[in-house]
Amino acid sequence: MKEENERDMPWICDKCKEKLVLCKVKANYLGGNFEVELMKCPQCHNVFVGEDLALGKMLMVEKELEDK
Numbered sequence: 001m002k003e004e005n006e007r008d009m010p011w012i013c014d015k016c017k018e019k020l021v022l023c024k025v026k027a028n029y030l031g032g033n034f035e036v037e038l039m040k041c042p043q044c045h046n047v048f049v050g051e052d053l054a055l056g057k058m059l060m061v062e063k064e065l066e067d068k
């Protein structure tokens with residue numbers, strides 16, 4: 001089925017058209033240490049998070065807070 005194949009396709013960075021790589025990211029959240037695997041662009045180091053990955057969303061929020 002074509003639809004299934006599309007779901008398995010590797011993610012591509014919109015900016016660089018690079019194939020994303022899976023990398024382990026260490027994260028601190030609520031005083032705990034987590035190691036999560038996220039899709040990351042090897043070129044611009046942009047991290048992509050799946051919509052259903054709640055932990056990833058928390059990380060994004062923390063990152064935004066740190067930037068301020």
Ligand SMILES: [Zn+2]
Pocket residue numbers: 013014015016017018041042043044045046
């Ligand atoms: Zn990129």
